[in-house]
Amino acid sequence: EADIYQTPRYLVIGTGKKITLECSQTMGHDKMYWYQQDPGMELHLIHYSYGVNSTEKGDLSSESTVSRIRTEHFPLTLESARPSHTSQYLCASTPQTLGTEAFFGQGTRLTVV
Amino acid sequence: KQEVTQIPAALSVPEGENLVLNCSFTDSAIYNLQWFRQDPGKGLTSLLLIQSSQREQTSGRLNASLDKSSGRSTLYIAASQPGDSATYLCAVSPTGTGGFKTIFGAGTRLFVKA
Numbered sequence: 680e681a682d683i684y685q686t687p688r689y690l691v692i693g694t695g696k697k698i699t700l701e702c703s704q705t706m707g708h709d710k711m712y713w714y715q716q717d718p719g720m721e722l723h724l725i726h727y728s729y730g731v732n733s734t735e736k737g738d739l740s741s742e743s744t745v746s747r748i749r750t751e752h753f754p755l756t757l758e759s760a761r762p763s764h765t766s767q768y769l770c771a772s773t774p775q776t777l778g779t780e781a782f783f784g785q786g787t788r789l790t791v792v
Numbered sequence: 793k794q795e796v797t798q799i800p801a802a803l804s805v806p807e808g809e810n811l812v813l814n815c816s817f818t819d820s821a822i823y824n825l826q827w828f829r830q831d832p833g834k835g836l837t838s839l840l841l842i843q844s845s846q847r848e849q850t851s852g853r854l855n856a857s858l859d860k861s862s863g864r865s866t867l868y869i870a871a872s873q874p875g876d877s878a879t880y881l882c883a884v885s886p887t888g889t890g891g892f893k894t895i896f897g898a899g900t901r902l903f904v905k906a
Binding site: 685712714719720721722724737738767769771779780781782783784785786788 | 796826828833834835836837838841881883893894896897898899901
């Protein structure tokens, strides 16, 4: 079983609030990712990280930000949540070696009201 | 630009039936192709990973094939069970992206009737 955890699993929050979605992995993986997925739709990469102190934006523009201060931790922050941010957010990690299996967390389903 | 398409979008079969899910991708320059399972409201669970140099991988009742030159992969599920009901996603890791920009299909939603 994959050792990658996301909290919270579900979050309902009011417009304008600041939120942080947590993602932690205990596998020592260097690469970590955040994806956004709307119901029945593809996953879209919004952020990724090569390792500590490395963060990059993905293909899908996002108003969120990320940080990577520790290898095992890759939190995603929304400074001011809006209803358009309502979605499922999935965190994933892979080892440094190319072409290896990706491990996903259980996801955080965010609803902004 | 790499695009991944999965057909059919949804599938309903009776228990016990063998079935095939299809995935196609537009650019054959990939490191690997991975099949995932996603239960409603949950994350993704990796089922099978096929490296670009491989033709197929098997795990239990699952068999995935890869034809890189034609840009196709199939996931074969033998003797389907109600517990197989989920969305199955195909994803490719294009070369030239450092393995980061994995491209996902929209998935095939499978329902196996008891």
